Amino acid sequence: xxxxxxxxxxxxxxxxxxxxxxxxxxxxxxxxxxxxxxxxxxxxxxxxxxxxxxxxxxxxxxxxxxxxxxxxxxxxxxxxxxxxxxxxxxxxxxxxxxxxxxxxxxxxxxxxxxxxxxxxxxxxxxxxxxxxxxxxxxxxxxxxxxxxxxxxxxxxxxxxxxxxxxxxxxxxxxxxxxxxxxxxxxxxxxxxxxxxxxxxxxxxxxxxxxxxxxxxxxxxxxxxxxxxxxxxxxxxxxxxxxxxxxxxxxxxxxxxxxxxxxxxxxxxxxxxxxxxxxxxxxxxxxxxxxxxxxxxxxxxxxxxxxxxxxxxx
Amino acid sequence: xxxxxxxxxxxxxxxxxxxxxxxxxxxxxxxxxxxxxxxxxxxxxxxxxxxxxxxxxxxxxxxxxxxxxxxxxxxxxxxxxxxxxxxxxxxxxxxxxxxxxxxxxxxxxxxxxxxxxxxxxxxxxxxxxxxxxxxxxxxxxxxxxxxxxxxxxxxxxxxxxxxxxxxxxxxxxxxxxxxxxxxxxxxxxxxxxxxxxxxxxxxxxxxxxxxxxxxxxxxxxxxxxxxxxxxxxxxxxxxxxxxxxxxxxxxxxxxxxxxxxxxxxxxxxxxxxxxxxxxxxxxxxxxxxxxxxxxxxxxxxxxxxxxxxxxxxxxxxxxxxxxxxxxxxxxxxxxxxxxxxxxxxxxxxxxxxxxxxxxxxxxxxxxxxxxxxxxxxxxxxxxxxxxxxxxxxxxxxxxxxxxxxxxxxxxxxxxxxxxxxxxxxxxxxxxxxxxxxxxxxxxxxxxxxxxxxxxxxxxxxxxxxxxxxxxxxxxxxxxxxxxxxxxxxxxxxxxxxx
Numbered sequence: 001x002x003x004x005x006x007x008x009x010x011x012x013x014x015x016x017x018x019x020x021x022x023x024x025x026x027x028x029x030x031x032x033x034x035x036x037x038x039x040x041x042x043x044x045x046x047x048x049x050x051x052x053x054x055x056x057x058x059x060x061x062x063x064x065x066x067x068x069x070x071x072x073x074x075x076x077x078x079x080x081x082x083x084x085x086x087x088x089x090x091x092x093x094x095x096x097x098x099x100x101x102x103x104x105x106x107x108x109x110x111x112x113x114x115x116x117x118x119x120x121x122x123x124x125x126x127x128x129x130x131x132x133x134x135x136x137x138x139x140x141x142x143x144x145x146x147x148x149x150x151x152x153x154x155x156x157x158x159x160x161x162x163x164x165x166x167x168x169x170x171x172x173x174x175x176x177x178x179x180x181x182x183x184x185x186x187x188x189x190x191x192x193x194x195x196x197x198x199x200x201x202x203x204x205x206x207x208x209x210x211x212x213x214x215x216x217x218x219x220x221x222x223x224x225x226x227x228x229x230x231x232x233x234x235x236x237x238x239x240x241x242x243x244x245x246x247x248x249x250x251x252x253x254x255x256x257x258x259x260x261x262x263x264x265x266x267x268x269x270x271x272x273x274x275x276x277x278x279x280x281x282x283x284x285x286x287x288x289x290x291x292x293x294x295x296x297x298x299x300x301x302x303x304x305x306x307x308x309x310x311x312x313x
Numbered sequence: 314x315x316x317x318x319x320x321x322x323x324x325x326x327x328x329x330x331x332x333x334x335x336x337x338x339x340x341x342x343x344x345x346x347x348x349x350x351x352x353x354x355x356x357x358x359x360x361x362x363x364x365x366x367x368x369x370x371x372x373x374x375x376x377x378x379x380x381x382x383x384x385x386x387x388x389x390x391x392x393x394x395x396x397x398x399x400x401x402x403x404x405x406x407x408x409x410x411x412x413x414x415x416x417x418x419x420x421x422x423x424x425x426x427x428x429x430x431x432x433x434x435x436x437x438x439x440x441x442x443x444x445x446x447x448x449x450x451x452x453x454x455x456x457x458x459x460x461x462x463x464x465x466x467x468x469x470x471x472x473x474x475x476x477x478x479x480x481x482x483x484x485x486x487x488x489x490x491x492x493x494x495x496x497x498x499x500x501x502x503x504x505x506x507x508x509x510x511x512x513x514x515x516x517x518x519x520x521x522x523x524x525x526x527x528x529x530x531x532x533x534x535x536x537x538x539x540x541x542x543x544x545x546x547x548x549x550x551x552x553x554x555x556x557x558x559x560x561x562x563x564x565x566x567x568x569x570x571x572x573x574x575x576x577x578x579x580x581x582x583x584x585x586x587x588x589x590x591x592x593x594x595x596x597x598x599x600x601x602x603x604x605x606x607x608x609x610x611x612x613x614x615x616x617x618x619x620x621x622x623x624x625x626x627x628x629x630x631x632x633x634x635x636x637x638x639x640x641x642x643x644x645x646x647x648x649x650x651x652x653x654x655x656x657x658x659x660x661x662x663x664x665x666x667x668x669x670x671x672x673x674x675x676x677x678x679x680x681x682x683x684x685x686x687x688x689x690x691x692x693x694x695x696x697x698x699x700x701x702x703x704x705x706x707x708x709x710x711x712x713x714x715x716x717x718x719x720x721x722x723x724x725x726x727x728x729x730x731x732x733x734x735x736x737x738x739x740x741x742x743x744x745x746x747x748x749x750x751x752x753x754x755x756x757x758x759x760x761x762x763x764x765x766x767x768x769x770x771x772x773x774x775x776x777x778x779x780x781x782x783x784x785x786x787x788x789x790x791x792x793x794x795x796x797x798x799x800x801x802x803x804x805x806x807x808x809x810x811x
Contacts, residue, residue, distance in 0.1 A: 029605035041339035
């Protein structure tokens, strides 16, 4: 069994008896705070700053059964140069795909700064034997994926088998360590309470996550503002107690620039500027990119342009 | 692998960390509201010139710029207003079918909602509070109060089973400057619902939303004289209190003035309710949801620049989580945005008046002199206007002035406790008793604390939350009588036995 990375005081193993004392979250107050932050009015140059950042932080994603090499190639090109008419627009952070499509994404992005992220561990449900999950992870890392987005076993988590969830993350981390960044998806939409979100986040961090991630995008509820705030507060607690830096990724349902800006305001006012970088914050999205491009052009020209002027992928 | 590491390093070079993300100014447009150059007194359904012939200037405290000239009502003016109110009471209003009274109140509530932006902007202009608060709290709550009491107007006998409620007559109402429109709604809505008529005096420094409200009254076609608004300073208030034609006084303001009013009224038979100062304890137990509790502390003391009678100005933190709480609190204070009240991103606005700023400054100095440790986040204040940096004092002893006296500004005193008993003992050790807050995950502890805290309102895992259905009022020197809810009607009805 692997040894756990540095943990804040009070979070030491064994986990089961400790977990209920890992701090709690008040739902009403959390939602109220998230609501206040969502009403920040971000205009003009501060909006352009946020939109540019949103592109640089974006994990441009396609996770469909119908994905093909062609689709991934197109998406990769779009990620490298989101707006061919405007050289000032940066590339996205990464292309996020299913394992089978990793080689195609790698081929298309070679020589650029755009990373390739792959989901793994029986995404999205995580309901497969551990060996299968580990083998899948091994496969994507060896294929060359720079980043691995794993899912936790919610079945185990919700039945109270926290140690099992933890062990799994540790085993996946062992495979990724030094080779790929590990993002741990806790699938907040299936956890039911903010207390659970907090617990699962801590568990993921304890297991060695480089990033914690809200959702698969496949559940009924995906990244919401209060859930993201709750996770940012966990990251902040861990950082303050141990100095350890953990990144955050929101994913699922973020389609409009306005939402992206709201998430970034949260980061700004919770963790500060230090987290406003693609190394520490990511936004998983597919259709968001064009809305951001449209908003940027609107800020520059003063008017909205027909969507046909933006390539769909 | 090394290649990849270099890759990451290169990328980090290319995208340097931002050094600042300053939000661009996002001011709410102020031209939505038209402020007249001068205002008269609103008596008998129309604006009349003050008999006193006197006026004074009301200003924007954030810019120290004049906004308008308002009347200083004297004895003759007050007399005129009371006569108009009496006439309206004896005339149509008290005999009107209760369901008809309700219609007027519903109408006022709806007009307030329709004109909410106008009221929010004016409230922030004249009072200095952030537009975020006037937009999201003051104005919606004011409308909610009218909606709520409109519902009671024709159901009074259900509010007081086996009694026959009837209106009292003319109510003299004197309100403070911290929530000008909201306090107006708290006063006028129950009075009218119960069938009384009103002479109301807004605070000296913040008369403008009350004067704009006169326009709502006209729009709602409320019978003339049912609501009369007279402006002026404390002298005008004293005239209302002393006027023999007034049947009931409702006052919200300082304990000192409240005591003076009670002395004046002794033996006159006039009814009185007082909502006075406070020095509330906000108690954080070690099992509290800490990040949310810190939000509650911030909301408790920096909401409306601390110009809140129920502000959580004494923070009691259980010693085992003292360090963690303070670290989080200070960190959070650094993100407070102090500045232009009309900017939609402002969290803390301007101090309401020069006089109040001086009071806060002198009390803070006393805290430093007595040996408390001061913390203020780095913060640039506008050059003009009245401003005070959000402040927290640690190392505060129960005996210090800053732990005893109401500061009515953005100044928090932090004390510690070890056990629930100690928290209760210290929290109750004050001449005031308006409100308190308890933060804990344990439901049974919330109930036990609420029972033993001598405070009119006890919030659990939240703070400064108001609802028209919930009564509000104090113990001890924080006053007597309740506003809001069914209890709020009691002050405005005479009860006969059936």
